[in-house]
Amino acid sequence: MSVLRHLISVSGEESDISSLAVELDLQVVTESNDELALRWSSGQLSLHFPNQQQGDVLVDFDNGAMQYRVKHGGGFGQAVAKACALSPRVLPSVLDMTAGLGRDGFVLASLGCDVTLVERQPIVHALLADGLRRAESSLDSRNIVRRISLRRGDSSELVGQQYEVVYVDPMFPERKKSAAVKKEMAAFHQLVGTDEDADLLLAKALEFATHRVVVKRPKGAPFLADRKPSQSLTGKSGRFDIYALRSMAADKFKSSVDE
Structure with missing residues (x-):
């Protein structure tokens, strides 16, 4: 089981996710080298793999x-x-x-x-x-x-x-x-x-x-x-x-x- 520590904000919207970071006990950062991280970009949350080529995993019911x-x-x-x-x-x-x-x-x-x-x-x-x-x-x-x-x-x-x-x-x-x-x-x-x-x-x-x-x-x-x-x-x-x-x-x- 991987330990997830970081919530990456790549769009300058740190204030939008501050409460979520506190709730999940995550550190808001602009980049991470961990195996797994959460990522907030363009108003959506995803599971991110900083050191891998695969795309993010997110819940998208409109895809x-x-x-x-x-x-x-x-x-x-x-x-x-x-x-x-x-x-x-x-x-x-x-x-x-x-x-x-x-x-x-x-x-x-x-x-x-x-x-x-x-x-x-x-x-x-x-x-x-x-x-x-x-x-x-x-x-x-x-x-x-x-x-x-x-x-x-x-x-x-x-x-x-x-x-x-x-x-x-x-x-x-x-x-x-x-x-x-x-x-x-x-x-x-x-x-x-x-x-x-x-x-x-x-x-x-x-x-x-x-x-x-x-x-x-x-x-x-x-x-x-x-x-x-x-x-x-x-x-x-x-x-x-x-x-x-x-x-x-x-x-x-x-x-x-x-x-």
Whole structure:
């Protein structure tokens, strides 16, 4: 796990990030030679690699790939929507216990679900909060963001709260062939390591869910806590393990997407 110490400001906007630097206990600098640093430039926050050639990692819900997925990714027919049993008449409340960069949660919100994102790693939370902030002023994304709430901390802080669907996507050990790993995943491994308590996350998810728990896993990975799911949806490289607790009857959910 890498220690991140610096928040780089390259645009003379140090005052805009002073409170964030204090919150994250980071030193504001104009340059850094560390392995990892946060970077503030042109009103956006990113994870920066001072000694590497790869580009920064940031949360951008308006980039081409994300918008293509939202508009042309298959809608209710895509795997994450099927795993969560979504349809135009079944739009459950969703808790994403391991939000990360928030992409799956954003897709679920784009289909009409009210989504609560929880992220316990402070740096990742800051990146996600910045991405949501920028999306609020975007014509393409602002209506979607209105259905998303973000919380920082461990899921244990959600005692007593329940959601119809709970989604879990724990970090898993980095593959040996690191060249095949996307830069975002490699950066996350550097920053946060793996979720060694992944089995406990499943137990918590089953407490919070009223209808189903959905766990995203690599295709050949073992079941969390060695607990066999009700069913699995398997793709080329990954799968969704579904723990069904109650029927997802259409008349129990919202029946329209906000315009």
